Amino acid sequence: MTAPVLPIRALAGHVGAEVTVRGWVVRSRRKGKIAFLVLRDGSGLCQAVASVRDVDEATFALMDGIDQETAVEVTGTVRADPRAPGGVELGLRRLVVAGPSGGYPITPKEHGIEFLLDHRHLHLRHRRPWAILRIRHEVEQACRDFMYERDFVLIDSPILTPAACEGTSTLFETDYFGSPAYLSQSGQLYLEPAAMAHDRVYCFGPTFRAEKSKTRRHLTEFWMLEPELTWTDLDGLMALAEELVSYVVARVLDRRAEELAVLERDTARLEAVCPPFPRMSYDEAARILTAPESVAKAKAQNAPPFRPGDDLGAADETILGEAHDRPLMIHRYPADVKAFYMEPDPDDPTRALCVDVIAPEGYGEIIGGSMRIHDADLLARRIREHGLPEDAFRWYLDIRRWGGVPHGGFGMGLERVVAWICGVHHLREVIPYPRTIQRIYP
Amino acid sequence: MTAPVLPIRALAGHVGAEVTVRGWVVRSRRKGKIAFLVLRDGSGLCQAVASVRDVDEATFALMDGIDQETAVEVTGTVRADPRAPGGVELGLRRLVVAGPSGGYPITPKEHGIEFLLDHRHLHLRHRRPWAILRIRHEVEQACRDFMYERDFVLIDSPILTPAACEGTSTLFETDYFGSPAYLSQSGQLYLEPAAMAHDRVYCFGPTFRAEKSKTRRHLTEFWMLEPELTWTDLDGLMALAEELVSYVVARVLDRRAEELAVLERDTARLEAVCPPFPRMSYDEAARILTAPESVAKAKAQNAPPFRPGDDLGAADETILGEAHDRPLMIHRYPADVKAFYMEPDPDDPTRALCVDVIAPEGYGEIIGGSMRIHDADLLARRIREHGLPEDAFRWYLDIRRWGGVPHGGFGMGLERVVAWICGVHHLREVIPYPRTIQRIYP
Numbered sequence: 001m002t003a004p005v006l007p008i009r010a011l012a013g014h015v016g017a018e019v020t021v022r023g024w025v026v027r028s029r030r031k032g033k034i035a036f037l038v039l040r041d042g043s044g045l046c047q048a049v050a051s052v053r054d055v056d057e058a059t060f061a062l063m064d065g066i067d068q069e070t071a072v073e074v075t076g077t078v079r080a081d082p083r084a085p086g087g088v089e090l091g092l093r094r095l096v097v098a099g100p101s102g103g104y105p106i107t108p109k110e111h112g113i114e115f116l117l118d119h120r121h122l123h124l125r126h127r128r129p130w131a132i133l134r135i136r137h138e139v140e141q142a143c144r145d146f147m148y149e150r151d152f153v154l155i156d157s158p159i160l161t162p163a164a165c166e167g168t169s170t171l172f173e174t175d176y177f178g179s180p181a182y183l184s185q186s187g188q189l190y191l192e193p194a195a196m197a198h199d200r201v202y203c204f205g206p207t208f209r210a211e212k213s214k215t216r217r218h219l220t221e222f223w224m225l226e227p228e229l230t231w232t233d234l235d236g237l238m239a240l241a242e243e244l245v246s247y248v249v250a251r252v253l254d255r256r257a258e259e260l261a262v263l264e265r266d267t268a269r270l271e272a273v274c275p276p277f278p279r280m281s282y283d284e285a286a287r288i289l290t291a292p293e294s295v296a297k298a299k300a301q302n303a304p305p306f307r308p309g310d311d312l313g314a315a316d317e318t319i320l321g322e323a324h325d326r327p328l329m330i331h332r333y334p335a336d337v338k339a340f341y342m343e344p345d346p347d348d349p350t351r352a353l354c355v356d357v358i359a360p361e362g363y364g365e366i367i368g369g370s371m372r373i374h375d376a377d378l379l380a381r382r383i384r385e386h387g388l389p390e391d392a393f394r395w396y397l398d399i400r401r402w403g404g405v406p407h408g409g410f411g412m413g414l415e416r417v418v419a420w421i422c423g424v425h426h427l428r429e430v431i432p433y434p435r436t437i438q439r440i441y442p
Numbered sequence: 443m444t445a446p447v448l449p450i451r452a453l454a455g456h457v458g459a460e461v462t463v464r465g466w467v468v469r470s471r472r473k474g475k476i477a478f479l480v481l482r483d484g485s486g487l488c489q490a491v492a493s494v495r496d497v498d499e500a501t502f503a504l505m506d507g508i509d510q511e512t513a514v515e516v517t518g519t520v521r522a523d524p525r526a527p528g529g530v531e532l533g534l535r536r537l538v539v540a541g542p543s544g545g546y547p548i549t550p551k552e553h554g555i556e557f558l559l560d561h562r563h564l565h566l567r568h569r570r571p572w573a574i575l576r577i578r579h580e581v582e583q584a585c586r587d588f589m590y591e592r593d594f595v596l597i598d599s600p601i602l603t604p605a606a607c608e609g610t611s612t613l614f615e616t617d618y619f620g621s622p623a624y625l626s627q628s629g630q631l632y633l634e635p636a637a638m639a640h641d642r643v644y645c646f647g648p649t650f651r652a653e654k655s656k657t658r659r660h661l662t663e664f665w666m667l668e669p670e671l672t673w674t675d676l677d678g679l680m681a682l683a684e685e686l687v688s689y690v691v692a693r694v695l696d697r698r699a700e701e702l703a704v705l706e707r708d709t710a711r712l713e714a715v716c717p718p719f720p721r722m723s724y725d726e727a728a729r730i731l732t733a734p735e736s737v738a739k740a741k742a743q744n745a746p747p748f749r750p751g752d753d754l755g756a757a758d759e760t761i762l763g764e765a766h767d768r769p770l771m772i773h774r775y776p777a778d779v780k781a782f783y784m785e786p787d788p789d790d791p792t793r794a795l796c797v798d799v800i801a802p803e804g805y806g807e808i809i810g811g812s813m814r815i816h817d818a819d820l821l822a823r824r825i826r827e828h829g830l831p832e833d834a835f836r837w838y839l840d841i842r843r844w845g846g847v848p849h850g851g852f853g854m855g856l857e858r859v860v861a862w863i864c865g866v867h868h869l870r871e872v873i874p875y876p877r878t879i880q881r882i883y884p
Contacts, residue, residue: 025845043641102844124635125638126639129639155575156665162882175614181882183601193567194874196566212619220618221602399563
C-alpha cells in the first residue's frame with residue numbers, strides 16, 4: 001500500500017499514519033546515531049528524524065549532510081511531539097531525492113539586502129518572504145471579497161493610456177503603433193464613467209510611477225485598490241475607508257496568525273484597528289504641526305519645517321499618526337495642494353472635500369481620496385486654470401454633461417497596507433519582484 | 443418623514459411603501475394623461491408612472507419629454523405589476539433633477555460599433571455593456587475564489603520586465619531609467635520560482651501584445667489568469683483546467699441569470715459545461731482535420747489547409763470544437779510548434795506535454811498550458827537551440843539547479859472566456875476600455 005501524499009500542514013491530523021511528504025531540505029544535522037532533516041513545502045515546516053536503526057545505511061548516509069534545497073520525497077510515520085512546530089514530527093523510513101542541490105547561494109549566514117534581491121527568485125523560498133507574500137495574498141483576497149460583498153462591480157481600467165494629462169515627467173512612455181502612450185498611474189478617470197453605469201465600481205491593478213525617488217516608500221510598479229461610487233459624500237467615503245481597512249486587518253489576524261508570528265509582528269497593535277478611526281481636519285493638523293513639540297520632532301528628523309498651506313510630508317504624517325493607535329483620517333486639505341478634479345468644500349471653497357488616511361506606527365499615507373467635481377463648467381474651468389489640455393479631457397467632461405451626479409472615491413496603496421500589517425520597513429519586501437529606480441531584475 | 447432611498451433591485455421587497463430611487467432616465471413617453479419614465483441605476487431598470495392627477499402641473503410637464511440620461515431622484519409608491527421587469531413599478535409623486543442632460547449622443551437609433559467605442563465612456567451606461575461587464579466581474583471573482591479555496595497563493599508577477607526573451611516584435615518597449623524594458627506577455631516565468639516556495643501559486647493581471655493582428659480575437663491589452671503548481675503532471679493540469687472552467691460557468695449561471703437574459707444567451711449551451719471535458723491527442727486532431735469533410739469545411743472558410751505537424755489555426759479549432767458540447771482539451775502537440783520550456787513527452791520526445799482548451803461554439807482557444815522542463819541541463823540546451831540569450835534566463839535556470847521538481851501550469855485568457863460565456867462575437871466588447879491596434883481612446 002502506498003502512503004498518502006500530504007501537505008505538511010495536514011500532518012497533525014494523521015498522527016500514527018504512514019505518509020509521504022514532498023518538499024525541500026531547509027537544513028540537516030546529525031547527533032550521534034540520529035539524523036534530523038527540517039523540511040519545507042508550500043504549507044509549512046516539519047522535522048523528519050531517523051535513527052541509524054530505522055533506515056538502511058545508504059539512507060542514513062544521505063540524510064547526513066544532504067544539501068540545502070534538495071527536493072525530496074520523504075515517507076515515514078507521523079508522531080506527536082509537543083515541542084515541534086505544528087505538534088508533530090515524521091519518523092523517517094524512506095528518502096528519495098527528486099531534485100538535487102549543491103552550493104545553494106543563500107546560506108544560513110547573514111546576507112545583504114541587495115544580494116537577497118538579486119536572488120529574489122530563490123529568496124522567495126525562505127521563511128520571511130514566504131510569510132509576507134501569504135499575508136499580501138490574504139490582503140488582496142480580502143479587498144476583493146469586501147468589494148464583492150458590497151456590490152462593487154470590478155472595472156479593469158486600462159494600463160495603456162493616450163494622454164499625458166499632468167505632464168510626462170513621472171510617466172513611463174511607450175510607442176503605441178506610431179503614437180506615444182503612457183502607463184497608467186491611476187484608474188480613477190476611467191472608473192468615473194463606469195460609476196455612472198453601475199453606481200459602485202472598483203479597480204485593483206498595477207500602476208506605474210517613473211519617479212526618481214529612492215525611499216523605502218517608493219516602488220515604480222505597485223498595486224492600487226480604487227473604489228468609486230455615486231451619490232455619496234465625504235463622510236460616506238471616510239466610512240467606507242474605515243470599514244475596508246478594519247475588514248482587511250481583521251481578516252489577516254483571523255487567517256494568517258502563523259505568518260504574523262513568523263514575522264514576530266506585535267498583533268496587539270493590529271487588534272486596535274477598528275472603527276471609528278479618528279478624524280481630523282487639515283486645519284487642526286496644521287495647528288498640531290506648528291506647535292513647538294512638533295517643530296522640535298520634525299527638526300530631530302531633519303525634515304523640512306511644516307508651514308500652514310503646505311501638503312503634509314512623510315515626517316508630518318508620522319508625527320500626526322503616532323499619536324493614535326489606529327489610522328488617522330485627515331480631511332479638507334487646501335485645494336491648491338490637491339488635484340484639479342477635487343470638489344471644493346461648499347463651506348470654504350479654498351478647501352477640497354478630500355481625505356488622506358495615515359497608518360499608525362509611522363507607515364504613512366495608505367489611502368487618498370476625494371469627492372470629484374461633478375459640475376461640467378466648474379471642472380472645465382479647473383482644467384484651464386491648471387493649464388491642462390482640454391481636448392484630452394473631453395470624454396472626462398462628457399460624463400458631467402449628461403446626468404452628472406455627486407460621486408467620489410479613493411485609492412489604497414496595496415504595498416503600504418501590507419508593509420504596515422506585516423511590520424516591514426521597506427516596500428520592496430512586500431511585492432514578489434520589486435521594481436525600483438535601481439532594480440528591474442529578476 | 444423622508445422616504446428611504448433604495449436601489450431599483452430592492453423595490454420588489456417594498457410593495458406599498460413610499461421610496462426614493464436615484465438614477466438616470468432611459469426614456470420617457472406620454473399617453474394622454476399618463477406619463478411614463480423608464481429609469482436605470484446600477485442595479486437595474488424600473489418604470490415610474492404618473493397621471494396628471496397624481497402630481498402638480500410642473501412635475502407632469504417635466505416628465506413629458508425629459509431628456510435621456512437626466513439624473514433624477516424620484517419618490518413614489520412601489521406597486522406590484524406582474525408585466526413590469528422585476529414585477530413592480532413606481533407610482534411617481536415627486537421628481538427632482540439632480541444632473542441635467544440634453545443632446546445625449548447615443549440615441550435609441552442604431553449606431554455603428556466605432557461610434558459606440560468612441561463614446562465608450564457613455565456607452566458603458568447602456569444595457570448590453572452593463573450586462574457584459576457584470577458577467578466579467580463575476581467571472582473574475584469566481585476565478586479568484588476558485589484559486590483561494592484551493593490554497594493557490596496570489597503572486598503578482600511584474601509588468602515591467604528587463605529581457606526581451608523571445609524577440610521584441612510583439613513587445614511594447616519603454617525606457618526604464620536609461621535601459622530598455624518591456625511590458626510582460628505572461629507571468630509564467632515569474633511564477634515558477636514562486637511555485638517552489640508555495641507549491642501552488644497564480645497570477646491574474648493585465649498582459650500586453652503589440653501584435654498587428656486585426657481580428658475579433660485580439661486585443662493589445664488583456665487579462666490572463668495563470669496558475670502554476672508543483673508535483674503535478676499533464677493529467678493533473680487537465681483536471682484543474684476542467685474544474686476551473688466548469689466552476690466559473692456554473693457560478694455565472696447561478697448568479698448572473700438576469701445579465702445572461704439581457705444578452706439573450708442560450709443558457710442550455712452553458713449548462714452542458716461540466717466535467718469530464720473530452721480529451722484528444724494532437725495526433726487524433728490531425729487525423730480529423732485531414733479527413734475530407736474537414737478539408738472542405740476549412741476551404742469554405744477560406745482558411746489555409748491544415749498539415750500534420752502544423753500548429754492549429756482558428757478555423758481548425760472551430761472545426762474540432764463544434765463537434766462537442768463542452769470545451770475540448772487537445773494535448774501533446776509537436777514540440778516544434780510550442781514554446782522552448784515545455785517538457786517533452788517521455789513516450790515520444792517529439793511531442794510536448796501540453797494542452798490547449800478549445801471553447802465550444804467557435805470561440806477558439808481559452809486555455810494553453812504545459813508541464814515545464816525541470817531538468818536544468820535539458821532546459822539550457824533548449825535555450826541554446828532556440829537561439830535565446832542564456833544570460834537573460836540565468837535566474838530561470840537557477841530554480842532547476844537547486845531542487846527542481848516537476849511542475850506546470852496554464853494561462854486562461856479572461857476576455858475569451860467572457861466572450862464565450864456572454865455569447866459575444868468580438869473581444870472588444872468584453873473589456874471596459876478596449877485597446878486594439880487602432881484604438882487607445884478613451
